[in-house]
Amino acid sequence: MCGIAGIFDLTQQREPGRELLAAMNQTQFHRGPDEGGLYILPGVGLAHRRLSIIDLASGQQPMLSADSKLCVVYNGEIYNFRELAGELEALGYRFRTHCDTEVILYAWQEWGERCVDRLRGMFAFALYDSNARSLFLARDRFGIKPFFYSVLADGQLIFGSELKVIKAHPDLPRALEPRAVEDYFALGYVPEPKTIYRDVFKLRPGHTMLFRHGEPVPVQKQFWDIPFRPVAVASEADLQAELLARLREAVQVRMVAEVPLGAFLSGGVDSSAVVAMMAELQSEPVNTCAIGFDVKQFNETEYAARVAERYHTNHFQEVVSSEDFDLLDELAGLYDEPYADSSAIPTYRVCQLAKQRVTVALSGDGGDEHFAGYRRYRWHMHEERLRQALPLGLRKPLFGALGRLYPKADWAPRMFRAKTTFQALARNSVQAYLHSVSICSDEQRAAMFSNAFKRELQGYSVHSVFDDHAANSPTDDPLSMIQYLDMKTYLVGDILTKVDRASMAHALEVRVPLLDHPLTEWVSGLAPEWKLRGQEGKYLLKKSLESRLPHDVLYRDKMGFGVPLAKWFRGPLKERVRRDLLESGGLAATGLFNQDYLARLVDEHQSGRRDHSAPLWTLLMFQATVRDDQFVVAA
Template identity: 60%
Template sequence: MCAITGILSGEPGAGVSAQLLRRMNDIQAHRGPDEHGLHFEPGIGLGHRRLSIIDLAGGRQPLFNEDESIVVVYNGEIYNFQPLAAELAARGHRFRTHSDTEVIVHAWEEWGERCLERFRGMFAFALWDRPRQTLFLARDRLGIKPLHYAWLADGSLIFASELKALQQHPALPRTLAPEAVEEYFAFGYIPEPRTIYAGVHKLAAGHRLLVRRGGPRPQPRQWWDIPFAPAQATDAAAAGEELLARLREAVRLRLIAEVPLGAFLSGGVDSSAVVAMMAQIMGAEGGGPVNTCSIAFGDPAFNEARYAEQVAQRYGTAHRTEQLDPDRFDLLDTLAALYDEPYADSSALPTYLVCALARQQVTVALSGDGGDENLAGYKRYRWHLDEQRLRALLPLAARRLLFGPLGRAYPPLYSAPRFLRARATFQALARDAVSGYFNIIAVLDDNLRGRLFSSAFERRLDGYHAAEVLHRHAAASPTDHPLSLVQYLDMKTYLVDDILTKVDRASMAHALEVRVPLLDHELVEWMSGLPPELKLQGREGKHLLKSALQPHLPADLLYRPKMGFAVPLAGWFRGPLRERVRSALLGPRLADSGYFDRGFLHHLLDTHDAGRRDYSAALWSLLMFEAFLKREDAAAPARAEAA
């Protein structure tokens, strides 16, 4: 795995600062500690940091075609590079390395932009075609690998794997986007293509950007989407067999490496399935035991370690478990630095630690990410379908008239089980399906955000609402089935901007490559077409996968309640983190930002501290936002000097 960066000057003949590009490149050294390379020619500079995985001796970048008229910098893995290389060689292309990187330049020569359709893997790359004076940026189908970019006032384009590299450029606009702040406190992350900065963007998953020198400023174009095209009818048993066969192939493709390889084993269904397939494949090929690792918590409500041990013993893996130290709060500032913009998934903390643990023995680790989105594993899908069945009884106008007033009048029962929270149910039924799903997934719901934000900041938002993100994706959805639609929404938002972002930054901080078999695009396409009732049957999510895995994993693992990878924040904020969170929330940074109602910040702290309500998600979101502002303040003098 690697890092890329580059500058395309707004003036064709203008030089690119070698010092600046080197600084942008080196700030990403954690992603690629093995080698680095820069390429300059009039009007453009490209940078690369390499983590060597395949063709250790010959895969150095930037990498060129035969006559060096085309150059690429690339982050990722193309798992089908060997058959592609053979096909391209048969068409007359000459290869100088055995790396997957070189396939990209020859595929561009042969197929142009449509080369993307031939790649099976995870990638973000920048390719410069000198004869055509064209820069081509592309990101993989599911957004496993990141790519950020910004147009500067002088017409230059800058891009990089991580936002921190763009932050090195003195001309980067650093104005915070009000819409991004609203989205952050609604989702816990900032959905693509937006970043925290106005005018700075993420290239969205499955999108490409083609920039022609001297041409108009282009917009990104989508080159792939999740089809949700219904598959041919098949019985459940046959579908289960095919699911495992396809998963086994996806795992096999991801075992290609010239460095030590292992897997994360949380004790959940998805990671256990991946480890089971790995062990079977490697055992059949005479390989050694699979290296696995997991994180344990002292709190049994959050601890899945014993289930991971069951799988490790069954498949004879070389397993290691590390207990999360509840006093590792020094990592809070580390997390803020990793993600570059506000990011509020607290499971980033154990993810960072499990990546550090894995890196002690391996350079590549397989994970089980993507199973919940593809096969309907989240509880919220059941809640949404329950609400949809009730919505179907009355038209939207009647529901708004009936349930809207009830939702406002009914007292909140925050500590009650969800099915007893009539206020939340009434509010949900007064909404359309997409707005109702937003209400389910919001980290801070409309009521909390309305109380959290200051009236001055509400005026700056000018009516903008974070649910517009989901409505935009819903308008483009290839499916309107109630379950498939919300799966699609999650894969466009939560999967790419929370789960994959979390794993990418945490793993790359330790120069660890993570591969995700359940996000193999051919497998994803096939799973999207499965009948929804094979995914969510009754109250059981991932029904097909669990049924198919019964010969491979213990029943108490497959059918136990889902725990996730959460951390016990509520207790931490009433105990060892109490003073830190209070100092952060009531300190000068949040007050000076003008975004927040200080009285409501006091309410959040006092109510949570007294145990009257669990506000841990809101407190963590604010804590991480304050940590981001602190980093912005610390960087301000250097920006002013550079300017």
């Protein structure tokens, strides 16, 4: 795993400054501490930080083609690079290395922009073609690897693997993107293609861009989407066998490395499935690691230990103190823009633990989205039956009124939180799902933001993010639709972002077999009842694994990878919450918020009357991330 950076002059042939490019590259040293390199010509500069995984001796970047006409910087792993190299050799290409980077050079030379169709893996790369005077940017299908870019006022394109690379350029405008703030307080992250800065963007997953000297800025071009093409079914037994074969092969191709390799083992279904496949594929014990908290409701290590014992893995675990809140400011620096998933803390710790033993770790990320494992899917489908039975014209006034009148009961079990259910039933399916996943509801955000900031938004709402994805969805099945929405928003914006930054902070490469795109294409085509059957999510996956994993690992209630925020904000972080959110030097200085409402949130939470831990954490991480930029909204 690596970090990339670059400067490309769209309007002239100015040569990028070596010191500036090196400084941009140095901000991501943690992504590739093994080696670094620069490539500079009139009009273009490419930079790279390397974490050596394959072909340790000769995989240095930036990498040139044999005729020096092409140059690439690349972050990721192409798992089918050997097959592609064989195909390209048959076409007359000659390779000087044994790594996947060189394959990208000649894949571009042979297939042009369609080269990405042939790549199986995770990747973000920039390839300069001096003959065509072009720069080709590409990001993998799910956005496992990040890619940020901006076009400056003087016509220079700058890009990098992390936002801090872009921020290192002195000419980057730091204007706040108001729509990103609205999105963040609904979702807990800034969704693609936005960033917290108005002039910086993310390259969307499964998209490319082709820049040329002297030509206008291109639009992002999509090369892949989750197809949801129906899969032919002979019998359940056949489906189980095919799923296991596909999963085993997806794991196998990700076990190629010239450095120590292992797996995260949380004790959940997905990571346990990956470990089971690894144990079947190698003769020596699998290296596994787990993190738990010293609070039982947040600790899954006993289940991880059962899987480790079953497969005789080299298992090591660590229990983190429930007072492990010192990472707050470090996390803000890692993520560069507001990011509010508190499970980033245990994720950071498990990556820190894994790096003590391995350089590559396989994870189970993506299983919940693909196989309908989240509890919220069950609730959504319960509500969906009623939405389909009653027209929106009837539901909206009836349940809208009930939602306004019914008291809020966040403290109660989900089944008794009728207010949330009524509010969901008053919406269409897509907007009901957005409501169910929002950290701060529409009403809360309306109360939270200042009048001045709401004028800045000019009527914009996060609703358009979900509506736009729904409009482009290849499926209209209710369950498949919300899975698709999660894979376009939550998976890339939250889960994969969390893992990339936490792992790269420790120079650890994480591979994600459940996001293998051939596996995904097959799984997406399974009928919804193979994923969610009655109350059982991941139905087919669990049935397929019954002979390989303990019953209580497969069928126990899902446990989140969380931290005790509510306790922190009434205890050790009590004063920080008041200082950062309410005092004059904190959020009040931005003009973005209604300070009376923030004071009410803090008072209600710290008195124990309500649990506002999720919005308070979201506010705290916003303050920790953007305070140095001094965003101010005019009154």
